[in-house]
Amino acid sequence: MSVYSLNPVGTTPALGRQLRLRRLLGADGRMMSVALDQAVPRGVAPRLADIKNTFNRIIEGEPDAFTVFKGIAGHLLWDNDVTVPLIIKGSTFCVDFHPTYDATVGNVHDAIRLGADALAIGISAGSENQVAMLEMMSATTEEAHKWGMPVICHAYPSGELWGDRKGSTESVVYAARAAAECGTDIVKTWYTGSAAEFKQVVDAVPTPVVAAGGAPAPKPINVLEQAAAVMEAGGVGMTCGRNIWQAEDPAKMVRALRAVVHDGVVPSEAVKLLD
């Protein structure tokens, strides 16, 4: 036996990153996670004010992971036995006050201390602040990787410099690709409206891509259709916020989305799980 086969990777942080990604993406490489990080960016909606109750209702649906800021994690996890992987959000924009600038509010050390499986950071591509956002993302990713922590980038083409191209497939491709170019492990970005267009995003980004749920959909089945299109396009899942925590029954919504993402159940069947 070669001495090198005894412990081939030693204590490399690449192993920690790999194990954490395995917990997030599971055996099938897919992820249906819930974002509860919207009080600062969008205001303290009633379901976010009542975060403990909302969280417990979501967890009943067995999401693959959930995302919160560092100060909320203990509030939700200290006195219960939840084992769902935690993602710490390390930056945030605010639609009213700084829509295209993500303030840094957490780092890899917070994520490690809190037992998280990933650090999530956001960027606004195509904005006056793009330089600062790219520098922040790149530096944060480098530091996180030193400690074996995967990084999920919430890559949004929300910048004012896009003009009427903001939100176009071209802009989403650009934002998502920028995140991948800076070393991100998973890219989360806006859904582009159809499987064919989202495929352009997936095809241009050499890391797993998940879609945000986005603004509340007119009908619950629309969210399931969006998830199905993301999977058809080659995405690895969804990170949903408002369409889950504002749902009539958040646990049922998580289960229905899981059915689409993990089991390939068609939306017209998955919607029955909401009854």
Ligand SMILES: O=C(CO)COP(=O)(O)O
């Ligand atoms: O990840 C998210 C927010 O950080 C997704 O939220 P929405 O699904 O509400 O867009």
